[in-house]
Amino acid sequence: EMQLVESGGGLVQPGGSLRLSCAASGFTFSSYEMNWVRQAPGKGLEWISYIDTRGMGIYYADSVKGRFSISRDNAKNSLFLQMNSLRAEDTAVYYCARERSYGSTALFYYYMDVWGKGTTVTVSS
């Protein structure tokens, strides 16, 4: 069974740091691009970061650029999100998600087909 399990969430003071982890199993982790998506309490989904299969191509949402850092360890089937300078507005459930992107010049598909259950980050004094 394909599975993603996040960990590392918790309560942190504004300005603090946290490192989230996402453990993958049931599929060849190194073959897939990965993303982090978050959801603030009572709000919708917000994509925040992407990493390609080798960790060379990386993108961030403007809301976290310069504060968050995504990385992966393919040997350990793990994805990470280092979060620094945390703010109250970073309070959310953080999900890791497997990306599927494939197709031809006629039509290319992009979506996230496997999601973890999420880990909760609360930024508060």
Place this chain on the structure above:
Amino acid sequence: EIVLTQSPGTLSLSPGERATFSCRASQSVSSGSLAWYQQKPGQAPRLLIYGASSRATGIPDRFSGSGSGTDFTLTISRLEPEDFAVYYCQHYGPSPLFTFGPGTNVDIK
């Protein structure tokens, strides 16, 4: 930046009824970049539809997606009790990489 608008915000229906809701993009998008997700309270999102109209693995055929350009639709032909949830559309674009609509909440009438 492409903005996704979903309507209605809330849809109140009874089991067995047909549910239809809309996702509109602020400019024309490729069908391949449009997906739909279902999210129940306290759970992670689940992929329903990708490429605007292809059902994901294990998704019942009562779920269908259609549309092109700026207007996309998700239809549930006959609502089952487990279908009451929030539905999000998603677009893949250059920046940000993924954009989600605000969601449509389907609740029990």
